[in-house]
Structure formats: structure tokens, C-alpha cells
Amino acid sequence: MTGYNSNGEVATSNGNGHSNGHSNGHKTADYTAQENATMCSRDCCSGPGGSNKGAATSCTEKKKSGIGNGEKIIPTPQSLLQNGGKIECFLTPEEVRAIRVLNEDTYPYEVIQEIADFITKGSGMRPKIGIICGSGLGSLAEIIQDPKIFEYEKIPNFPVSTVEGHAGKLVIGTLEGATVMAMQGRFHFYEGYPLAKCSMPVRVMKLCGVEYLFATNAAGGINPRYAVGDIMLMHDHVNMLGFAGNSPLQGPNDPRFGPRFPALVNSYNKELINKAIEIGKTMGIESNVHVGVYSCLGGPNYETIAELKALRMMGVDAVGMSTVHEVITARHCDMKVFAFSLITNKCATEYSDKKDEEANHEEVMAVAKNRQKACCELVARLVREIHSNAAS
Ligand SMILES: O=P(O)(O)O[C@H]1O[C@H](CO)[C@@H](O)[C@H]1O
Numbered sequence: 001m002t003g004y005n006s007n008g009e010v011a012t013s014n015g016n017g018h019s020n021g022h023s024n025g026h027k028t029a030d031y032t033a034q035e036n037a038t039m040c041s042r043d044c045c046s047g048p049g050g051s052n053k054g055a056a057t058s059c060t061e062k063k064k065s066g067i068g069n070g071e072k073i074i075p076t077p078q079s080l081l082q083n084g085g086k087i088e089c090f091l092t093p094e095e096v097r098a099i100r101v102l103n104e105d106t107y108p109y110e111v112i113q114e115i116a117d118f119i120t121k122g123s124g125m126r127p128k129i130g131i132i133c134g135s136g137l138g139s140l141a142e143i144i145q146d147p148k149i150f151e152y153e154k155i156p157n158f159p160v161s162t163v164e165g166h167a168g169k170l171v172i173g174t175l176e177g178a179t180v181m182a183m184q185g186r187f188h189f190y191e192g193y194p195l196a197k198c199s200m201p202v203r204v205m206k207l208c209g210v211e212y213l214f215a216t217n218a219a220g221g222i223n224p225r226y227a228v229g230d231i232m233l234m235h236d237h238v239n240m241l242g243f244a245g246n247s248p249l250q251g252p253n254d255p256r257f258g259p260r261f262p263a264l265v266n267s268y269n270k271e272l273i274n275k276a277i278e279i280g281k282t283m284g285i286e287s288n289v290h291v292g293v294y295s296c297l298g299g300p301n302y303e304t305i306a307e308l309k310a311l312r313m314m315g316v317d318a319v320g321m322s323t324v325h326e327v328i329t330a331r332h333c334d335m336k337v338f339a340f341s342l343i344t345n346k347c348a349t350e351y352s353d354k355k356d357e358e359a360n361h362e363e364v365m366a367v368a369k370n371r372q373k374a375c376c377e378l379v380a381r382l383v384r385e386i387h388s389n390a391a392s
């Protein structure tokens with residue numbers, strides 16, 4: 001077969017479908033087989049599944065002993081598929097895991113269960129409410145008492161945060177009597193992660209026992225009535241990435257999570273929105289609390305004036321680069337969703353040369369920091385409501 005070697009040159013196989021050196025790992029379409037580095041169905045191989053049982057060494061043994069010409073073969077998609085459509089390569093289970101973290105679009109149920117077990121066993125807690133902290137809103141996790149903190153890097157198969165204002169920690173503990181877990185750092189499409197991976201932690205939350213998702217974000221205000229520092233309770237969204245044919249639910253559907261075709265009307269829990277409005281009144285911030293429509297674009301660039309005008313015409317009140325795929329994933333597995341945007345900047349909808357009208361992440365972070373007290377209070381009070389209603 002033909003592939004690219006590590007120098008970028010074309011390398012040709014020995015004619016039976018194997019590249020010389022077998023340096024790429026076993027990768028079959030079967031998940032279990034990927035985990036088992038000794039599994040092989042190659043004709044030349046004496047490993048389990050291999051047809052050449054009389055051969056002295058298996059592919060894996062050859063790999064370990066360095067048999068072959070030592071040249072590293074980097075397969076092309078075409079070369080991988082030459083063996084009757086079966087993708088094969090040699091990888092140890094550790095290598096398979098590392099590659100999955102980097103590349104995997106869809107995490108199998110079992111892997112998500114493993115992550116959830118790691119968290120529930122490691123913390124000794126089963127949270128009921130999951131919170132995703134938006135840019136600069138990591139302080140929402142700092143009000144959690146008796147926290148057990150897991151750095152994303154240390155959670156098996158978890159992606160890592162790469163954006164300023166997203167610390168990359170999972171915090172589990174108690175808030176207003178309820179057991180909660182909070183993500184200090186979410187994953188965005190523009191970081192290079194596929195949408196299914198961006199929202200994979202929502203499924204982890206589900207398998208940890210979470211029933212309520214609180215998703216928060218920093219967003220630009222398109223509705224001219226919104227001021228910087230206002231809070232918009234999300235009652236609907238316009239999924240621009242979905243318009244472009246992208247969804248966190250793409251690929252095979254696992255009915256253990258939810259149906260193939262989930263409905264998204266009534267995604268945002270009305271009871272929780274009404275409670276949050278009441279809480280806003282008791283906090284004396286009712287004039288700064290709105291109910292509106294959020295739209296997620298891919299980012300990382302902020303929007304053009306023409307795009308913002310178009311979004312406004314579509315009925316969008318606030319724009320960001322997150323949340324929607326998390327909400328879709330949460331609704332797919334039947335979680336109750338509450339979400340809000342902190343308006344960190346006003347989006348210009350008229351052309352202007354003024355630099356200070358341009359959105360920038362420093363401003364987003366600064367406004368989030370200024371308004372963290374109000375956001376924390378809103379979240380804490382709503383958690384208290386849910387917890388006390390469940391207890392009564
Ligand atoms: O949505 P969160 O994560 O709050 O962050 C928002 O802020 C960043 C841009 O400043 C983008 O990542 C946008 O989505």
C-alpha cells in the first residue's frame with residue numbers, strides 16, 4: 001500500500017497490503033479491537049485474528065522488536081482503507097487513548113461512563129446540577145463549598161482548555177445544600193475541537209447524575225436595549241453552526257443518551273426562567289435582566305457589521321461562540337436547561353471608524369469580572385430554589 005513516510009515522501013508497501021515496518025497502529029472500525037494492541041487480522045501476522053498462524057512473529061512483536069526497515073510510515077486515508085475497507089494500524093492502548101483525545105469526534109458511551117466513574121468515585125459525590133462557567137465567569141465555581149477539584153489534564157480522555165478565562169478545572173462540591181459540579185472552562189469549536197467533543201462533558205455530567213444544566217456565557221449584545229453588564233436569560237437560540245450543517249449529535253446515535261431526532265422547542269426550562277426573573281427582582285436588578293435569543297457563531301473572530309445586522313433581523317438578541325451545542329447535547333439526554341448570557345459588549349450595527357466600538361476579549365473578561373458577584377448570586381439563589389423544592 002502507499003502512504004507518506006515521516007519525510008513526506010511516498011512509501012510503498014510490500015505488496016500484500018502492509019507497509020514496511022508496520023509502524024502505524026492497529027485501528028479497526030471496532031472499538032474493542034482498537035483497545036487490544038495484539039489483535040491483528042493481517043495475512044502475514046501470527047497475532048490473534050491473523051491468518052498466518054505459522055509465522056514466527058506477530059505484527060505487534062515486529063513493532064516492539066523494530067523488525068522492518070525502521071522507516072516511519074504515515075498512512076493516507078486511502079492506504080488505510082485498502083484492506084477490504086478495514087482500517088488497520090498498530091497502536092498501544094495508551095496511544096489509542098491519546099489519539100482519541102486529540103481526534104475523536106464521538107465518544108463511545110463506555111468511555112464517557114469511565115470518565116463519569118473517575119469523577120464520582122474520585123469525589124465521592126453524585127452531583128445533581130451542572131454549571132458551565134462562561135468566559136471570565138470562573139468565579140461561579142469558586143462559591144462551591146468543600147470542593148474536590150479535578151484538573152482537566154488529569155481526567156482520562158478529557159480535552160484541555162486553551163482559552164484565557166477558562167481555567168480548565170472541574171469543581172465538585174456543595175452549593176446552597178445541593179451537590180453541584182462546575183466546569184471552569186468550556187470547549188469551543190474555534191479551539192479546533194469537533195462540536196461533539198466540545199459538548200462531551202455534558203454527557204459526562206449526565207452519567208454523573210446531573211439533572212439540571214446551567215450554561216453561562218459572555219456575549220455581545222445585539223438588542224439595542226441591552227447595556228453592558230446586563231444579564232440575558234436565554235429562552236431560545238439560533239444555531240448558526242447548525243445552519244451550516246454541523247451538530248454535536250452528528251454521527252451514529254446512541255439511544256442510551258437520547259433519540260436520533262430530538263425536538264428542541266421548549267429547550268430552555270420556563271419554570272427556571274420565571275424563577276430567575278423573580279430572583280432578579282429580589283436582587284434589585286430587574287431592569288438589567290432580559291429574556292432573549294442567543295446565537296452561536298463559530299468564531300474565533302468577532303462578527304462583521306453585516307453579520308450583526310443579519311442576526312438582528314433574525315431576532316437574535318445576543319451573540320457568542322458557545323453554549324448552543326451544550327444545550328443541544330443536554331436536551332438530547334433529557335436534562336433540564338437554564339442558560340444566561342452576560343452582556344460584555346455592545347455589538348455595533350452601524351459602520352464606524354471608532355476602535356473602542358470593536359469587541360475584544362480583554363473587555364469581555366473585564367466586564368465578566370465586574371459582574372461576577374451578581375452572576376454568582378443569581379446562580380446560587382436558583383440552585384437554592386431547585387434544592388429546596390426537591391427537598392420539600
Ligand atoms: O461563550 P464563552 O465561553 O463565555 O466566551 C465568549 O467569549 C469569547 C470571546 O470573547 C468567546 O469564546 C465567546 O464564546
Ligand code: HPA
Nearest residue numbers: 218219220319320321359
Ligand atoms: O461580541 C461578541 N461576539 C461573539 N462572541 C462574544 N463573546 C463575547 N462578546 C462577543
